[in-house]
Amino acid sequence: MAAHPVHPPGFAHQFEDMEQQREAGSLGMWVFLVTEIMFFGGMFASYTVYRALHLPAFETGSRLLNVRLGALNTAVLIASSLTMALAIHAAQVGKRKSTIIFYLLLTMLLGATFLGVKFTFEWHQDWMEGLIPGLNWAYSGPYALQVQMFFCFYFFMTGLHALHMVVGIGILTVLVVMSARGRFNDQYYAPLEITGLYWHFVDIVWIYLFPLLYLIGGRYALGGH
């Protein structure tokens, strides 16, 4: 047995080595993400039930959303996942802290872009068109009541997703400060790795929200929005 090693920075002494510490950290984060799967899963399950019950209304509601902005935001979010992965990669290969900070800031910028498009173009447009249930609902086309139900799902699901993005940007801000203080190196980067898992999870939620809300109503009848 080797002599008691000098602890590398960030090493918690209850672990055998850094690899075990990393695996324990990721596992713990995944346990949290499983609770998030069930959290969002409740909404996805209710969405599925009401969609099955009121299919024509949900297709009508889906066509009232702006599919171009939805697709654009999907690409923005995917790009932010790439920059998040590159921030972790930069730490893993021992790049300078300015490189890590660069990728973290880029991730935050892309996340903020997503939220900006969502708030200023999509939700604001919905407000102008009177598509907010309970606040200024003005839609009087076919299936008015059930379309209102679709928009309840739309705002709760995208709203909860946006809330997760806001939290993610907050955590990234902390990571930027930690990076600036030189807390990460090629052996210790657990906060980056774990935040990455969270950020990619939120990306996956959107990967499902985009087709469920914007696409599967079908766009062919109207030829676009």
Add this chain to the structure above:
Amino acid sequence: MSEHIVPVRIYVAVFLGLIVLTALTTGVAFIDLGAMNTVVALAIAVTKMFLVILFFMHVKYSPGLTRLVILAGFFWLAILVALTLSDELTRNWIAPPASWSVLLLSVWGLG
């Protein structure tokens, strides 16, 4: 240390794959495939999820315990959705007995 460092070119390839799939799923929504539209959209979403989980989230290189936890999460989600739908989608399969209509009418005002 034996942690697996994913090369940048793999991250970029996964990113490009995700962008292509996003364009594909958006494009397909404009073509009338009937019920297949939903199937295609969800199949592409599942493919995108696997790309993100396996590479961005490093699960391809994660220990079996982590994979088991993730699998358990999705299994529980499947139970949630399947059991909920097994109620909602089968309510009309068997009509309530005719003698119940009197009960329904008197108790809930339904008929």
